[in-house]
Amino acid sequence: MTTLDLLRRELGGDDRLAGDLRRVAEDPAAVAALFPAAGRRYGRGPLANGWTTDEAARALLLAALPPEEIREVYRYGDTNEKLAVLKALPLLPVGDSCVPLVQDALRTNDTRLVAAALGPYADHLGPPEWRQAVLKCVFMGVPLAAVHRLTERADHELAAMLAAFAHERHAAGRDLPPDAVALLDQLKEP
Amino acid sequence: MRIFDPHIHMTSRTTDDYQRMAAAGVRAVVEPAFWLGQPRTNPGSFTDYFDSLIGWEPFRAGQFGIRHHATIALNPKEANDPRCRPVLDLLPRYLAKDGVVAVGEIGYDSMTPAEDEVFAAQLALALDHDLPALIHTPHRDKARGTTRSLDVVKESGIDPGRVLLDHLNEVTVEAARDAGVWIGFSIYPDTKMSPDRMVAILRGYGPERVLVNSAADWGRSDPLLTVRTAEAMLAAGFGPDDVDRVLWHNPVEFYAQSGRLDLSDITGVESVFAGNSILRGGS
Numbered sequence: 001m002t003t004l005d006l007l008r009r010e011l012g013g014d015d016r017l018a019g020d021l022r023r024v025a026e027d028p029a030a031v032a033a034l035f036p037a038a039g040r041r042y043g044r045g046p047l048a049n050g051w052t053t054d055e056a057a058r059a060l061l062l063a064a065l066p067p068e069e070i071r072e073v074y075r076y077g078d079t080n081e082k083l084a085v086l087k088a089l090p091l092l093p094v095g096d097s098c099v100p101l102v103q104d105a106l107r108t109n110d111t112r113l114v115a116a117a118l119g120p121y122a123d124h125l126g127p128p129e130w131r132q133a134v135l136k137c138v139f140m141g142v143p144l145a146a147v148h149r150l151t152e153r154a155d156h157e158l159a160a161m162l163a164a165f166a167h168e169r170h171a172a173g174r175d176l177p178p179d180a181v182a183l184l185d186q187l188k189e190p
Numbered sequence: 191m192r193i194f195d196p197h198i199h200m201t202s203r204t205t206d207d208y209q210r211m212a213a214a215g216v217r218a219v220v221e222p223a224f225w226l227g228q229p230r231t232n233p234g235s236f237t238d239y240f241d242s243l244i245g246w247e248p249f250r251a252g253q254f255g256i257r258h259h260a261t262i263a264l265n266p267k268e269a270n271d272p273r274c275r276p277v278l279d280l281l282p283r284y285l286a287k288d289g290v291v292a293v294g295e296i297g298y299d300s301m302t303p304a305e306d307e308v309f310a311a312q313l314a315l316a317l318d319h320d321l322p323a324l325i326h327t328p329h330r331d332k333a334r335g336t337t338r339s340l341d342v343v344k345e346s347g348i349d350p351g352r353v354l355l356d357h358l359n360e361v362t363v364e365a366a367r368d369a370g371v372w373i374g375f376s377i378y379p380d381t382k383m384s385p386d387r388m389v390a391i392l393r394g395y396g397p398e399r400v401l402v403n404s405a406a407d408w409g410r411s412d413p414l415l416t417v418r419t420a421e422a423m424l425a426a427g428f429g430p431d432d433v434d435r436v437l438w439h440n441p442v443e444f445y446a447q448s449g450r451l452d453l454s455d456i457t458g459v460e461s462v463f464a465g466n467s468i469l470r471g472g473s
Contacts, residue, residue, distance in 0.1 A: 033286045036283075036287045037288075040449070040450070076241075076284075078287050079244070079245050079249065082245075
């Protein structure tokens with residue numbers, strides 16, 4: 001996993017971003033205009049480690065904010081902004097204070113947000129919530145590869161839920177996605 | 191035929207509409223913020239609506255290979271309700287979004303002093319955010335509403351080339367054209383404008399700066415009337431280039447002035463549906 005320092009190094013040459021980060025540190029309210037404009041201001045090109053320039057810049061903007069402001073950025077974010085917040089959460093010193101953001105994303109019907117909610121920060125979700133989220137992925141067709149620590153966290157209760165869902169699908173003449181079948185098989189093994 | 195519907199309220203339409211639109215060649219839409227059938231009573235009701243215009247609705251459109259952008263504003267009717275006015279303070283947050291390509295719909299409903307104030311304030315926001323403006327002309331007292339809107343545009347200092355004046359008709363087209371703004375026509379089943387009347391206007395004024403939309407919403411309306419208008423143009427002897435200009439190039443040129451119109455990688459309509467139901471979690 002990347003770190004804020006690595007992202008800072010990647011974007012070190014962007015003077016405009018450096019100026020904006022200083023501005024946000026002095027005046028957190030400035031983030032309301034800068035965060036949505038990240039793609040237009042700093043670019044959208046790919047970086048190392050599966051990040052894009054705008055995602056990385058947004059992570060640094062969040063890091064420059066008092067943690068309590070992060071929830072407000074998410075609240076008013078469009079989908080890409082929300083995705084960037086969710087992606088940045090594990091890098092930020094926010095403890096479990098941003099769990100409500102993950103819960104918000106899991107309530108949506110947007111497959112991208114549901115997938116992003118199950119990254120490393122989902123370690124802060126308790127088992128019942130986490131199992132429901134995984135089952136929702138299967139239901140929506142979100143690839144289970146999006147789920148952080150899937151095989152470590154999957155338990156017998158999740159297996160029972162998946163088996164019941166498979167039963168319903170089979171009764172309707174439908175199948176589970178192959179990755180869910182594989183997970184179920186694995187959980188059935190003694 | 192490729193169609194850009196520059197004014198349609200998809201929030202009020204079903205996925206069947208998206209499917210029919212995509213099959214008929216609609217590749218891109220702009221959804222302006224407006225009123226719903228039921229008046230709103232607080233700013234939170236607006237922000238949830240705006241969130242949908244920059245969140246859920248583009249996702250839904252994307253399932254059908256249709257690119258969705260929005261315009262954001264406090265509409266003129268609800269500008270008259272003091273309980274809704276505080277949403278003006280929240281607009282800058284939304285006007286900063288990538289998917290927002292204009293301030294709108296602004297303008298007049300009943301031409302009240304409150305509407306004057308909110309209209310002018312939002313033209314100033316358009317200037318501040320370097321965005322074009324989409325202006326609704328009123329359904330009642332339309333001719334006076336149109337000339338008065340043009341006066342407000344002039345006073346605001348916004349470049350008329352960055353203004354789209356919408357819902358025009360035979361009576362109001364000339365004043366708008368003379369003012370140098372882009373001229374929009376909403377094609378409705380019975381009321382605002384019909385495909386044949388639209389063709390007559392195009393014959394009279396030519397395709398320059400003309401935009402045609404369905405303005406389809408929660409009332410009796412039809413999201414395919416853009417396509418029907420294109421067909422009526424061809425039947426009346428207009429060439430494919432004129433049709434493409436009115437139903438694609440003109441809206442692209444107008445909204446591209448925002449610097450935020452993203453039409454990259456729009457999938458071919460045919461390939462979008464291949465065995466694919468909408469991914470809305472209801473499978």
